[in-house]
Amino acid sequence: MAEPIIAFDGVHKVFEGSNRVHAVDDVSLTIDAGEIFGVIGFSGAGKSTLVRLVNGLEPVTSGRLVVDGHEVSALSEKQLRAVRPDIGMIFQQFNLFGSKTIAENVAYPLRLAKWDAGRRAARVAELLAFVGLTDKADAHPSQLSGGQKQRVGIARALATSPKILLADECTSALDPQTTREVLDVLRRVNAELGVTIVLITHEMDVVRYLCDRVLIMENGRAVELGDVYQVFARPRAQVTQRFVAATMRDKPSADALGRLAATHPGRLVTVPIVDDAHTDAERSSVFARHGLEARVIYGGIIEISERPYGSLTYAVTGADTAVDAALADLAGSGGYTEHDRATLPNSEGHR
Amino acid sequence: MAEPIIAFDGVHKVFEGSNRVHAVDDVSLTIDAGEIFGVIGFSGAGKSTLVRLVNGLEPVTSGRLVVDGHEVSALSEKQLRAVRPDIGMIFQQFNLFGSKTIAENVAYPLRLAKWDAGRRAARVAELLAFVGLTDKADAHPSQLSGGQKQRVGIARALATSPKILLADECTSALDPQTTREVLDVLRRVNAELGVTIVLITHEMDVVRYLCDRVLIMENGRAVELGDVYQVFARPRAQVTQRFVAATMRDKPSADALGRLAATHPGRLVTVPIVDDAHTDAERSSVFARHGLEARVIYGGIIEISERPYGSLTYAVTGADTAVDAALADLAGSGGYTEHDRATLPNSEGHR
Amino acid sequence: GCGSPSSDTTAATADDAVISVGVVGASSPEWTVFTDKAADLGIDVEIRDFTDYTTPNPAVSDGSLTANQFQHLLYLARYNLDNNADLVPIASTAIYPLALYSSSFTSVDAIPEGAQIAVPNDETNKSRAIHLLAENGLLTLTEGTGIIAAEENIDTAASRVSVAPMDAQQTVTALPSIAGAVVNNDFVNDAGLDPADALVEDDPADPSAQPYINVFVVRAADADNERLAQLATIFHDPDFTAALAEQSADSAVIVDETPEELQAILADVQSSLAG
Amino acid sequence: MKFDFAANGGIFLEAIGTTLYIVAVALGVGGLVGLGLGVLLFVTRPGGLRPNAILFNLLNLLINFFRPIPFIIFIAAMGPLTLAVVGSSIGTNAFIFPAALMVSFASARLVEQSLVSLDPGVVEAARSMGASTWTIIRTVAIPEALAPLILAYTFLFVAVVDMSALAGIVAGGGLGAFALSYGYQRFDWAVTWLTVAVIVVLVQSVQYLGNWLARKALRR
């Protein structure tokens, strides 16, 4: 399994023009066969460009890129053609064929792969049922809603069960339930068919739910790469920290703290929850041990890669010295943040 | 303030064709001036169509629709023209002018409004700086990433500071930080300029962060409409419940519960956190009062419309009778769900 | 190179069952008479209708046609010379006068200084028109102008009028907006002009009009062909000449020269052109 | 009206038939060759699917060399080639040969023009699935540009009908030649306009068909 199926080695992509853009800047990394590999980064970071290098839609400017044993950075357009049927792609802007019906759109890659009409029809029916568009089989793309178009694009990319799936913001136009369904399919094709998935997204929930590893890009550079849990729990690059902070809803904003302070007595303490078995039990019971009452007033614990992750904000009531002692204990086992009531906005009430 | 600026009265929209689609089905509702009004619903529910009726991009099939004092359902295309400059629109598929530069795209509505060159240039510069695309002023849309295109669309829609802003999935291609920035702007134009915003989104976080009220659509019908908090806290329609469930990460999945059971001793209880001041303190301290140790092992509390919302899953250790007594107390104040260890998957360990 | 037209198996020959004859204006009634008479002789004739003067000769040369009848000797001479061709006349039909018409003026003298006269734009008819105008004092030609005259032979400073060469047909249409027009005889009748109204016309009886004898033309190889000789006699059948006369409003002068005579005139014209 | 339709209606009907034949063959063959050339222009143009400056410039040169040659001169210049190919330098088929050539060149340009505004996204989608250039042309580029292509060929149809009037130059017959020799050259406007009317009816029907097909192809 852990064999690299995609290997970037010092890859650059530069768009020449009136103002030159260095869209991919010296990226070296490998993606393992069977992996679900997430790519995140701010808008314009170079995510789409990076992925488009994989199937050669954009030629590499310099560096070496090997995909499934083929050095795509050295192949001609004609040679690339042999590699591409094994690489499905879901486009950020759908790129559906406006002149074909929905069914014909999905059937297109099957036609290219020369499936006979009977198998093709069966497969198309199956795919359309899966994305919930059976009744739109004979409609044209211009008659679909945004999310429906995206689902057609997904069905089309999955049609031939490719080895590698490049998914560029494949759920960005979908409602949460459809998103969940699509992610479940991706997970299933990955688990059951061993399809390697490279997934660009801006939704950390998607990364959290699906990915094994995640790459963070900034200005064309690969600034951080690691296990999803590790990246969430201990983001190193500044951009990653901003990403995690902007996504996770477990740390209260200053405004929210102000409101919490107004409605809850006691001292406000935020404790990070990072999975390391030894200290967890200890940390959880620390307030009780010191005879304090601690109520969870904000934050949350979720699972990332099946491990608990998050942070909780407590309102702690009891003797100040006992609180100080409890906090000292916490400082030794993962840290904490205490919020000074005096600095919070609009925090009348319990002072 | 609370004067309706948009009023739907028995509005229908039917797309005739080989297969007829009833995209908007008997919608009656009003949107107040200065409100931020969210619209959610599954893909194909009719959200985009509903919004496109407001500025007359699609004619109403039947029913009455009044916008800013104009009965748009009765106006000709020519008469609609007088109404439209006051209604900005951000398109789901961007719809940028490919032949114009980014700056020209943003300047376009200003040209239509006959701003002089000097003011126009200043406004464009201001808007581009705001969406972080100053360096792309002279680029063409084909040279932009998906998120960059969306930001151009946003800048263009805001250019003339319209009275009403129709935003169709305006953050779906944006990373979390840019999303947050855009939402902050929308909030600001709403607060400072009193712009009424109708916002389609599939991200509940966006609704939660920004909207006053939210409409849930299904198959063209307006199935639920209410304050954001109320809709989250007490979803009535089934579709709303599915929406809230799919979005909120505060209820552990069966798999997650199995893992939690394996690592935590005690009985597993999920308690909803819904803001109603009287019982909150009581509920929070109920385990302590019964002499039990209760640790938060999953779930979260966030703010919706500045009020706490969520659910927490506790591992409760102590005498079974004490636990039963505590749960009886909870049943009287908001309810709870106990998870039976026997039914959970892979829950070896603490049995 | 290889496969020269004359050896092409598909070339039309005098021995073909059907003899194809190229004409310009097959709608003229005399051609119905012609095919009928040919049928009486047991010869199947196919009239091929051309709308352009330039194509029928090459078509005979390359064997696409057996014969044609649309041109006068001068035009044929020019063609033979320019193309190293050896088409020969084997019968004559008529000489048509070329005349100057005007809808504004009733005499040549009335045509004012600097006026424009429409003339046909094909080389030989243009030349004939220029000569007609020169003979009637409207134009002055430069020294050494030969039988073929063109715009460059006109001494513009010394001439009273200028010429506007145009589609032969168009000369009639142009009459309302021009001082005068030299109109080919073919169009006079159809255009509703009366030959009697002509301001001036050249004299078909004058020996100098000999190059303007209209002829029936075949390839040199077919010059002595029996069937073609038989066909040639139809041109002097009374029914045919009557139809011809009617079509030209009696302005045509029927000419009946022997093939040898015609070929001699052609040789003369050709040598004077070449010289 | 000098032409006696009762007696010679056959000539008129034959002219109609000849025109239909000329248009069908010239547009059929020339249009097909032109489609090929136009696609080649589209494919080899800078920034195209398979940019090839040499081929592109060569094609451009070729097409632009022939297109502006006055048609009558072109017919004459092609004479020997026509004779070799068709077996005669006159007649309907001898006209169709150079006409089809001209139609190829003209349609090449119109096809190129119809394809050039194609959304690059759909081409990219097909490329990403491993479609060959030829497959992309056949299954994506042409279907996606069908509406303008249909209008282009409708335009060409009218142009070929117009062009067919020149068939008389080589005794090719047809309605145009009929209008010229039985109407125009005899100053018989009744015959001229009657013939033109038939041409117009023919053209209108095809245009309606073209518009209808184009609208279907747009599917909006």
Add this chain to the structure above:
Amino acid sequence: MKFDFAANGGIFLEAIGTTLYIVAVALGVGGLVGLGLGVLLFVTRPGGLRPNAILFNLLNLLINFFRPIPFIIFIAAMGPLTLAVVGSSIGTNAFIFPAALMVSFASARLVEQSLVSLDPGVVEAARSMGASTWTIIRTVAIPEALAPLILAYTFLFVAVVDMSALAGIVAGGGLGAFALSYGYQRFDWAVTWLTVAVIVVLVQSVQYLGNWLARKALRR
């Protein structure tokens, strides 16, 4: 070569000038009118910006009535109108008048065809901002369809150069007439090809310009 270029080069130069004049005016005026007509076709077509079946069908009828009329017949038929408008039924200007009319009709079709594949999304964006139909045409439809439009006018340029060869019919002069009367009709192929060569060079330069502009307009 029978034509003496040394002595009569003036005639040749004048012919070049005349052709340029004919093309400039016929394409300038006819192209502009055709742009208007084409836009009108685009706007009034079913499903267009302002569908108007009556106007659309009327325009279709009008354009298709005139386009297939053999040009020589059209010139003759227009004679009286030309006389009234231009003051003469012969000469360069008398040719330009019917030529410009024909160019209008042809370009109307090409413009319609270029506009028809426009992305409806951008039109909608402009509509949503309150732009009038006319503003949309001017600031969105035409700029967005600029590449095919430029190619369409390049196509027309060549067609008009070709058409200008017929100017000789009404003594309109120009290179085509020169090639015909000094070359073709005198079976002087040297003069014919020399003249054609000049035409081809003219056309090639314009085509290069057109291709370059179209490429710029595509901005890909």
